[in-house]
Amino acid sequence: xDLARHESLQSALAEAFETFAERVCLIEADRDRERxxxxxxxxxxxxxxxxxxxxxxxxxxxxxxxxxQSKWHIAACALFRIGGQxxxxxxxxxxxxxxxxxxxxxxxxxxxxxxxxxxLAFGGxxxxxxxxxxxxxxxxxxxxxxxxxxxxxxxxxxxxxxxIVYSSGTGGRPKGCQLTHDNYLEQCAAxxxxxxxxxxxxxxxxxxxxxxxxxxxxxxxxxxxxxxxIHLRTLRPEFVREAFTRYQIAYMALVPLVLTNLERGLxxxxxxxxxxxxxxxxxxGRLRSPRAARLLLxxxxxxxxxxxxxxxxxxxxSEPSSLRFFRDLGIEVANGYGLTxxxxxxxxxxxxxFREDSVGRPxxxxxxxxxxxxxxxxxxxxxxxxxxMAGYLKDPDLTAETIVGGWLRTGDQGRLxxxxxxxxxxxxKNMIVTAGGKNVYPEDIENAFxxxxxxxxxVFAAHRxxxxxxxxxxxxxxxxxxxxxxxxxxxxxxxxPDYKRVAGHVVWERDFPRTASMKIKRDELAAAVAAAxxxxxxxx
Amino acid sequence: xxxLGQTLSELLDLAxxxxxxxxxxxxxADDIFEKLGIDSLQALDLLTRLESHFRVELPDYELQxxxxxQALAERIHARL
Numbered sequence: 001x002d003l004a005r006h007e008s009l010q011s012a013l014a015e016a017f018e019t020f021a022e023r024v025c026l027i028e029a030d031r032d033r034e035r036x037x038x039x040x041x042x043x044x045x046x047x048x049x050x051x052x053x054x055x056x057x058x059x060x061x062x063x064x065x066x067x068x069q070s071k072w073h074i075a076a077c078a079l080f081r082i083g084g085q086x087x088x089x090x091x092x093x094x095x096x097x098x099x100x101x102x103x104x105x106x107x108x109x110x111x112x113x114x115x116x117x118x119x120l121a122f123g124g125x126x127x128x129x130x131x132x133x134x135x136x137x138x139x140x141x142x143x144x145x146x147x148x149x150x151x152x153x154x155x156x157x158x159x160x161x162x163x164i165v166y167s168s169g170t171g172g173r174p175k176g177c178q179l180t181h182d183n184y185l186e187q188c189a190a191x192x193x194x195x196x197x198x199x200x201x202x203x204x205x206x207x208x209x210x211x212x213x214x215x216x217x218x219x220x221x222x223x224x225x226x227x228x229x230i231h232l233r234t235l236r237p238e239f240v241r242e243a244f245t246r247y248q249i250a251y252m253a254l255v256p257l258v259l260t261n262l263e264r265g266l267x268x269x270x271x272x273x274x275x276x277x278x279x280x281x282x283x284x285g286r287l288r289s290p291r292a293a294r295l296l297l298x299x300x301x302x303x304x305x306x307x308x309x310x311x312x313x314x315x316x317x318s319e320p321s322s323l324r325f326f327r328d329l330g331i332e333v334a335n336g337y338g339l340t341x342x343x344x345x346x347x348x349x350x351x352x353x354f355r356e357d358s359v360g361r362p363x364x365x366x367x368x369x370x371x372x373x374x375x376x377x378x379x380x381x382x383x384x385x386x387x388x389m390a391g392y393l394k395d396p397d398l399t400a401e402t403i404v405g406g407w408l409r410t411g412d413q414g415r416l417x418x419x420x421x422x423x424x425x426x427x428x429k430n431m432i433v434t435a436g437g438k439n440v441y442p443e444d445i446e447n448a449f450x451x452x453x454x455x456x457x458x459v460f461a462a463h464r465x466x467x468x469x470x471x472x473x474x475x476x477x478x479x480x481x482x483x484x485x486x487x488x489x490x491x492x493x494x495x496x497p498d499y500k501r502v503a504g505h506v507v508w509e510r511d512f513p514r515t516a517s518m519k520i521k522r523d524e525l526a527a528a529v530a531a532a533x534x535x536x537x538x539x540x
Numbered sequence: 541x542x543x544l545g546q547t548l549s550e551l552l553d554l555a556x557x558x559x560x561x562x563x564x565x566x567x568x569a570d571d572i573f574e575k576l577g578i579d580s581l582q583a584l585d586l587l588t589r590l591e592s593h594f595r596v597e598l599p600d601y602e603l604q605x606x607x608x609x610q611a612l613a614e615r616i617h618a619r620l
Contacts, residue, residue: 115601237581481559481577481578
């Protein structure tokens with residue numbers, strides 16, 4: 001399919017439904033069972049019937065609050081068909097925040113799973129899925145009953161807003177990024193140039209589809225190529241592993257936490273291999289050749305189903321050591337950098353030009369520049385191109401501050417290497433200027449502690465936690481049960497230049513608060529640690 | 541039929557055994573993650589163990605918003 005010929009997502013989807021009619025579009029799997037299989041023709045039929053029901057009620061803007069499943073896609077297709085706008089919301093947010101975003105978005109309709117519906121009040125038309133038969137839905141409609149004659153397809157122009165996506169930024173006012181049909185079609189075309197789906201390729205979806213990456217590589221991308229999307233209704237590692245082999249997955253998108261978990265499992269299995277095989281794995285790793293690894297380490301490839309083309313990882317910083325580990329085994333991990341305001345992906349570390357210390361190179365059609373670089377070449381990352389959003393919903397002031405002269409100010413600090421790769425150092429607002437005038441980024445320092453035997457950790461400046469304190473750095477750490485970490489922490493600390501060393505640590509026993517894309521909510525964590533008191537700081 | 545109290549007690553037995561923490565130190569009001577020292581993926585593993593013991597299905601989302609053992613026991617009990 002040639003996306004350049006299309007004006008809108010609905011016209012691209014319509015062509016996909018016709019071209020790939022008999023192919024399998026969606027598979028729904030739960031644990032080790034397959035629940036349903038739908039062809040493109042069946043998805044077209046289901047979404048057209050739902051569209052008829054929506055059109056009769058005058059739906060213009062609908063939100064979806066569902067975990068990853070086929071009804072998410074069908075609802076989105078139905079809405080686009082009637083020319084409506086989509087508001088994808090995060091099912092993991094607390095109900096009060098979901099309600100606030102719903103109000104802000106002014107969505108008139110809401111698709112929602114029953115277990116989420118129980119906790120939420122919504123004044124518009126709610127459509128509830130998976131509700132037990134005898135439940136009183138308080139005036140909401142039952143998803144399964146929302147069917148009517150198919151309405152005509154309502155066309156939209158490239159410049160029209162297709163989705164309002166709330167950026168997972170933490171705290172503060174709601175930021176509803178208005179993404180146009182042009183943003184999505186351009187992004188999709190650029191990504192498919194690097195990672196093609198062939199008809200019959202299978203994508204394993206474990207992220208909810210409100211996540212921008214899943215929306216792109218687990219919905220628009222595969223649909224426009226006639227590929228198959230498998231929704232796995234559980235994140236449990238044993239079923240994820242099993243799904244890989246059962247469905248011979250070509251692509252999967254995941255967050256760094258799940259990648260780390262896969263790595264842990266794989267390292268365990270390698271350690272259990274007989275000696276000569278372990279030595280072979282180590283030797284192949286040193287060759288630094290993914291092709292040789294694919295040839296020599298068949299067994300490991302088979303553990304991933306044998307058809308894997310790439311794992312996409314985004315949403316947060318990935319550890320270079322993890323990226324290298326998978327690559328040495330012949331498993332391509334494409335890490336990227338993106339933000340909702342720029343229509344998902346800005347740079348991608350694709351296999352052909354991989355550099356583990358970077359987030360890759362800008363996608364075709366996307367320009368990246370570094371504004372006001374310091375002597376070290378580091379400055380604010382700014383983005384321009386056709387994937388940059390049309391602005392924030394109902395917030396012209398914030399839009400004007402964020403997009404200046406056609407350049408999106410990301411607030412991230414980075415450097416463009418001569419090879420065109422972007423290296424990120426951290427958020428501008430997290431930057432610390434030391435007494436010696438050096439700029440230090442907590443995220444950059446965290447790299448030095450990557451792979452340490454602890455559950456999770458995060459670096460803060462002391463004055464960020466307790467105003468009035470100095471700018472010395474502190475490591476907040478949640479230990480692994482019973483694994484001592486202090487010796488290793490101070491050993492690694494000593495390898496850093498003195499202005500980058502941490503001065504102490506705080507042991508924190510609770511899960512770090514994280515966004516849907518698993519980024520640590522630094523503000524929230526800082527506030528909690530600060531409230532617990534500065535007497536918890538341990539110094540060497 | 542089990543009572544809610546029995547469900548909670550069996551849940552605590554299983555959690556203590558799986559993550560090797562002293563059973564005597566666990567109570568209904570305790571925070572699951574903090575007390576067991578586990579992350580969200582490990583908690584999902586616990587669900588699988590609970591499913592086979594109680595012979596019910598516990599979708600991943602049942603863990604959402606649950607912080608202490610009592611709340612989890614209630615969700616399991618509602619499905620028995």
